[in-house]
Amino acid sequence: MKRKILKSLKYLLPILLIIITVGIFGLVRKKPAPVAPPPPITKTIPAYADFHLLIPSLSVNTPVIPDVNGSDKDAYFKALQGGVAHFQGTAKPGEGSNIFIFGHSSYYIWDPGKYKDIFAHLEEIKVGDEIDLWYQSKEYKYIVTETKVVDPSNVDVLKPTPTEQLTLMTCVPVGTDESRLIVIAKPI
Numbered sequence: 001m002k003r004k005i006l007k008s009l010k011y012l013l014p015i016l017l018i019i020i021t022v023g024i025f026g027l028v029r030k031k032p033a034p035v036a037p038p039p040p041i042t043k044t045i046p047a048y049a050d051f052h053l054l055i056p057s058l059s060v061n062t063p064v065i066p067d068v069n070g071s072d073k074d075a076y077f078k079a080l081q082g083g084v085a086h087f088q089g090t091a092k093p094g095e096g097s098n099i100f101i102f103g104h105s106s107y108y109i110w111d112p113g114k115y116k117d118i119f120a121h122l123e124e125i126k127v128g129d130e131i132d133l134w135y136q137s138k139e140y141k142y143i144v145t146e147t148k149v150v151d152p153s154n155v156d157v158l159k160p161t162p163t164e165q166l167t168l169m170t171c172v173p174v175g176t177d178e179s180r181l182i183v184i185a186k187p188i
Contacts, residue, residue, distance in 0.1 A: 051063065051064035065079040065084070125144055127144050130144075150182055
């Protein structure tokens with residue numbers, strides 16, 4: 001029986017020695033320090049690639065339909081279904097003159113489009129409020145410098161200006177087309 005045990009140990013002992021050796025070297029061997037992953041590649045993606053208007057103080061967030069013929073009632077009513085309208089022939093952001101944008105303060109409830117009252121609260125804007133305008137993936141920031149109410153026949157508000165300004169227009173009082181509220185903002 002001793003012989004059987006010795007014979008078993010003859011085979012078992014080398015296996016046991018291998019397991020112990022591997023275990024000891026496995027515990028003693030230094031593990032390489034973890035390699036930090038490379039920093040993520042961040043690419044600044046513009047919030048809006050096209051033409052877009054944001055007025056944070058009024059929660060206005062709307063597309064701007066470019067180059068709308070303000071003399072063609074059908075054309076501008078159709079454009080206003082998709083946002084506010086940039087008056088054709090006025091400057092675009094970055095061009096250094098008057099950027100004229102107009103939108104509804106109210107319109108028929110059954111009319112298609114979700115922007116029929118986008119400027120309903122424009123009268124609440126204050127001098128000093130910020131307006132953000134996105135154009136061709138670039139952000140332009142403006143600060144309100146003036147608000148006024150003019151007669152609908154006053155087209156001076158469309159004229160080019162010697163320096164860049166943003167002019168917003170809507171009908172007032174809400175629900176009428178008696179007068180026009182004009183908001184003027186300068187670049188910051």
